Amino acid sequence: xxxxxxxxxxxxxxxxxxxxxxxxxxxxxxxxxxxxxxxxxxxxxxxxxxxxxxxxxxxxxxxxxxxxxxxxxxxxxxxxxxxxxxxxxxxxxxxxxxxxxxxxxxxxxxxxxxxxxxxxxxxxxxxxxxxxxxxxxxxxxxxxxxxxxxxxxxxxxxxxxxxxxxxxxxxxxxxxxxxxxxxxxxxxxxxxxxxxxxxxxxxxxxxxxxxxxxxxxxxxxxxxxxxxxxxxxxxxxxxxxxxxxxxxxxxxxxxxxxxxxxxxxxxxxxxxxxxxxxxxxxxxxxxxxxxxxxxxxxxxxxxxxxxxxxxxx
Amino acid sequence: xxxxxxxxxxxxxxxxxxxxxxxxxxxxxxxxxxxxxxxxxxxxxxxxxxxxxxxxxxxxxxxxxxxxxxxxxxxxxxxxxxxxxxxxxxxxxxxxxxxxxxxxxxxxxxxxxxxxxxxxxxxxxxxxxxxxxxxxxxxxxxxxxxxxxxxxxxxxxxxxxxxxxxxxxxxxxxxxxxxxxxxxxxxxxxxxxxxxxxxxxxxxxxxxxxxxxxxxxxxx
Numbered sequence: 001x002x003x004x005x006x007x008x009x010x011x012x013x014x015x016x017x018x019x020x021x022x023x024x025x026x027x028x029x030x031x032x033x034x035x036x037x038x039x040x041x042x043x044x045x046x047x048x049x050x051x052x053x054x055x056x057x058x059x060x061x062x063x064x065x066x067x068x069x070x071x072x073x074x075x076x077x078x079x080x081x082x083x084x085x086x087x088x089x090x091x092x093x094x095x096x097x098x099x100x101x102x103x104x105x106x107x108x109x110x111x112x113x114x115x116x117x118x119x120x121x122x123x124x125x126x127x128x129x130x131x132x133x134x135x136x137x138x139x140x141x142x143x144x145x146x147x148x149x150x151x152x153x154x155x156x157x158x159x160x161x162x163x164x165x166x167x168x169x170x171x172x173x174x175x176x177x178x179x180x181x182x183x184x185x186x187x188x189x190x191x192x193x194x195x196x197x198x199x200x201x202x203x204x205x206x207x208x209x210x211x212x213x214x215x216x217x218x219x220x221x222x223x224x225x226x227x228x229x230x231x232x233x234x235x236x237x238x239x240x241x242x243x244x245x246x247x248x249x250x251x252x253x254x255x256x257x258x259x260x261x262x263x264x265x266x267x268x269x270x271x272x273x274x275x276x277x278x279x280x281x282x283x284x285x286x287x288x289x290x291x292x293x294x295x296x297x298x299x300x301x302x303x304x305x306x307x308x309x310x311x312x313x
Numbered sequence: 314x315x316x317x318x319x320x321x322x323x324x325x326x327x328x329x330x331x332x333x334x335x336x337x338x339x340x341x342x343x344x345x346x347x348x349x350x351x352x353x354x355x356x357x358x359x360x361x362x363x364x365x366x367x368x369x370x371x372x373x374x375x376x377x378x379x380x381x382x383x384x385x386x387x388x389x390x391x392x393x394x395x396x397x398x399x400x401x402x403x404x405x406x407x408x409x410x411x412x413x414x415x416x417x418x419x420x421x422x423x424x425x426x427x428x429x430x431x432x433x434x435x436x437x438x439x440x441x442x443x444x445x446x447x448x449x450x451x452x453x454x455x456x457x458x459x460x461x462x463x464x465x466x467x468x469x470x471x472x473x474x475x476x477x478x479x480x481x482x483x484x485x486x487x488x489x490x491x492x493x494x495x496x497x498x499x500x501x502x503x504x505x506x507x508x509x510x511x512x513x514x515x516x517x518x519x520x521x522x523x524x525x526x527x528x529x530x531x532x533x
Contacts (some may be wrong), residue, residue: 076495080345084497090487096494271370280347 044284352504
């Protein structure tokens with residue numbers, strides 16, 4: 001497993017190295033004084049990618065606890081961004097505090113101890129029923145449905161969906177024992193590579209916009225080029241997974257399309273709330289949700305496909 | 314004896330520095346605060362940051378987003394009765410933030426609050442001041458300003474007055490809450506202002522209040 005992981009990580013490092021060199025050349029050729037916003041953003045994005053990849057690699061090396069803790073922290077950051085924008089009043093304070101300090105840790109604890117039965121229903125049943133009770137007990141009915149529904153969706157997106165990434169470690173796939181981290185590596189790689197390639201294809205050849213009212217940067221050319229590139233790459237890395245090459249291509253297609261949908265839905269929410277980015281902590285990218293949106297939609301589906309067709313549990 | 318004094322004071326200084334870092338880190342984890350400098354880059358030297366006041370954590374947030382070099386020379390103006398109410402608070406107030414502690418009860422005062430602030434300015438420190446005088450729990454974006462800012466500006470008219478709008482912290486820590494809810498906060502610093510020659514108190518306070526409100530972007 002370590003050799004496979006090392007191979008994938010070296011591949012990613014090679015891609016980033018090429019990207020870094022291209023970014024530097026573009027800056028030197030076109031605007032050495034840093035006056036071209038697109039090039040500066042590109043370089044900031046590449047620099048942030050190095051950071052994200054290194055962090056991810058460290059978590060993989062630390063094994064299961066490392067991966068669970070990393071995604072718990074990402075969920076925390078995502079939930080903090082999401083709930084910043086939702087409808088809420090002082091009456092929701094306890095429900096919101098419970099979302100951060102009870103629901104989130106319990107969900108990741110369930111991932112850690114492999115209790116799949118409760119992991120799958122804890123947020124959609126127990127959190128969704130009891131958090132509105134906490135809000136209702138404070139007796140303020142003003143915009144009540146907005147308040148509880150938006151809090152619930154914040155948890156769904158930021159905690160429930162994200163927690164399906166480390167949950168991949170609990171699958172028991174015959175002949176794949178001890179290699180589950182590679183499923184995470186493959187999923188994140190394919191989905192993020194698709195995002196990057198959609199951006200690149202879109203910048204180079206993008207003409208027709210898919211949803212101009214939601215996201216000006218999403219074009220049919222970028223969509224098709226990005227997804228095809230990512231599917232080809234994902235199937236080329238099939239040897240990391242328990243899938244055959246054909247299966248890997250099909251699953252890559254599903255997760256990259258889900259990833260695209262994630263970006264689209266999150267853009268719609270940003271538009272609704274009148275913001276351009278979810279946050280500001282990842283230079284060049286925006287917030288954590290800006291980077292995670294595609295993984296959020298892809299992870300649960302990837303988890304279900306793999307669990308249903310390959311896992312014993 | 315003397316050695317013991319030196320050891321104790323350096324221990325307390327080290328503890329204060331550590332506690333300051335811990336409080337700052339906690340504020341960052343909960344609010345990931347972002348400083349927006351709309352009126353030019355941060356500058357060292359004596360100046361007055363005056364901000365809206367909705368939460369007990371307000372000055373911590375302003376203090377946290379200041380560059381580290383400025384932070385050690387920036388002191389909040391705070392209520393003496395609150396900060397001396399327990400030994401831990403007193404240590405944090407005096408040693409960590411070096412707060413200028415103001416007695417809110419005029420009848421019990423031994424020192425004039427304005428002279429205390431002027432003294433800090435004369436030593437070259439910057440101040441964080443909440444001219445509303447109390448936390449704003451009303452629907453209005455700002456309460457009427459108390460006159461302290463005016464008297465301070467009158468006595469030191471050459472000192473820059475920087476409006477600072479703190480957004481969202483009242484949701485993180487509403488009045489009466491024990492556990493903070495993590496939400497992103499922004500701290501917007503406006504262009505610095507000064508008192509005008511012969512400007513009357515009400516006109517000055519209205520101008521300051523207006524400048525602060527302008528940074529809010531219509532939101533609370």
